[in-house]
Amino acid sequence: MAQNALARERLFALRETIAKLEGKPAPALAAAEREAMASEKTGEIQERNDLGLRLPIGVSPLDEAMEGGLPLDAIIEFRAASSRDAGAASGLAMAVVTWMQKQEEDAGRSLPLLWIGDTVGALEAGRPYAPGLKDFGLKPERFFHAAPRKLEDALWLAEAAVESAAFSAVVMEVRGNPLHFGLTESRRLSLRARAARRPLFLIRQAGAEEASSAALRLRVEPAPSHLRPLPDGSKLAGSIGNPIFRLTLEKSRHPAPFSFLLEWSPHEREFLAVDEPSFTRSPGEKSAHSGAQLPASGHRSHRTQALGAFLAFERAS
Numbered sequence: 095m096a097q098n099a100l101a102r103e104r105l106f107a108l109r110e111t112i113a114k115l116e117g118k119p120a121p122a123l124a125a126a127e128r129e130a131m132a133s134e135k136t137g138e139i140q141e142r143n144d145l146g147l148r149l150p151i152g153v154s155p156l157d158e159a160m161e162g163g164l165p166l167d168a169i170i171e172f173r174a175a176s177s178r179d180a181g182a183a184s185g186l187a188m189a190v191v192t193w194m195q196k197q198e199e200d201a202g203r204s205l206p207l208l209w210i211g212d213t214v215g216a217l218e219a220g221r222p223y224a225p226g227l228k229d230f231g232l233k234p235e236r237f238f239h240a241a242p243r244k245l246e247d248a249l250w251l252a253e254a255a256v257e258s259a260a261f262s263a264v265v266m267e268v269r270g271n272p273l274h275f276g277l278t279e280s281r282r283l284s285l286r287a288r289a290a291r292r293p294l295f296l297i298r299q300a301g302a303e304e305a306s307s308a309a310l311r312l313r314v315e316p317a318p319s320h321l322r323p324l325p326d327g328s329k330l331a332g333s334i335g336n337p338i339f340r341l342t343l344e345k346s347r348h349p350a351p352f353s354f355l356l357e358w359s360p361h362e363r364e365f366l367a368v369d370e371p372s373f374t375r376s377p378g379e380k381s382a383h384s385g386a387q388l389p390a391s392g393h394r395s396h397r398t399q400a401l402g403a404f405l406a407f408e409r410a411s
Contacts, residue, residue: 149163149194150162151164151193152365153356156341156367164293166291166292166293167288167292168284169284169287169295169307170294170309170311171295171306172312173311173312174298174299175300175301175302175315177218179316180218180297181316182315182339184297186312186341186356188230191262193364194263195232195236195262196231196364205260207238207261207262208263209222209267210251210267211239212248212268213242215297215299218299238261245272248266261292264294267299268298268301270301271302276305276306277305277306280296296308303345312342312344314340315339319337319338321334321335323335336359339357340354341354341355
């Protein structure tokens with residue numbers, strides 16, 4: 095199957111070259127892709143399914159919407175609509191690859207992960223930090239980070255890494271909607287991923303929806319976390335619990351837009367479903383710090399409140 099996919103890619107490239115030499119428009123890539131897909135046999139499709147090329151998240155409603163889980167032989171795009179959501183998109187990608195590592199460990203495999211950063215994106219959202227990766231559940235010793243200066247270098251590295259099948263997954267950051275990363279480039283990456291049976295997770299920071307060869311695209315936004323649970327079942331007042339993501343399926347075979355809240359537990363390295371919560375305190379609920387009741391938002395006093403007691407220190411001579 096891998097050889098068939100590579101042979102088709104060479105055929106498409108040859109057709110485009112011949113068309114350019116003859117001064118004719120290049121054949122439609124989408125039509126060629128549909129033709130190649132239609133030529134596959136049912137047995138080959140069943141073979142891919144038997145190889146476990148779907149990664150179930152472990153949350154039934156989301157897995158059903160994704161037809162059994164994340165495809166592991168395709169491009170999966172995590173899109174952050176604005177810069178302030180870039181951390182959520184990166185966090186979800188990190189949680190997914192950590193979940194993959196856990197599944198591989200259970201199966202007795204141990205492959206590294208390659209994270210290809212974006213120069214401008216690093217200025218906005220930062221770079222992976224080894225102690226933070228460990229706290230998030232990922233093993234830093236199996237994490238490789240690359241920081242190419244140009245998009246062309248990043249695309250070349252992503253293609254080579256996916257095609258080598260040396261990594262369990264390749265994560266690539268892209269800032270916005272660059273002109274040199276369009277449908278043609280994404281289709282080349284998609285063919286590489288399909289041939290090598292390896293996923294490419296694309297993190298698009300502050301980018302708009304656009305046509306691509308991604309099999310699945312999710313818009314990722316941060317959601318407020320719950321309070322941290324204690325061993326006795328109570329909640330630690332004033333604490334911050336596990337990260338929660340708001341996901342919206344923007345590109346999938348699901349007939350309608352699907353939005354979902356997903357929690358990541360770094361300690362257990364698993365995803366949890368989250369009900370739509372009410373994160374605001376009720377007017378009668380006590381503050382975790384002062385023990386006093388919080389007034390309702392519509393009945394707050396506009397007078398300046400006393401700052402409390404002051405401590406005076408002797409001036410040093």
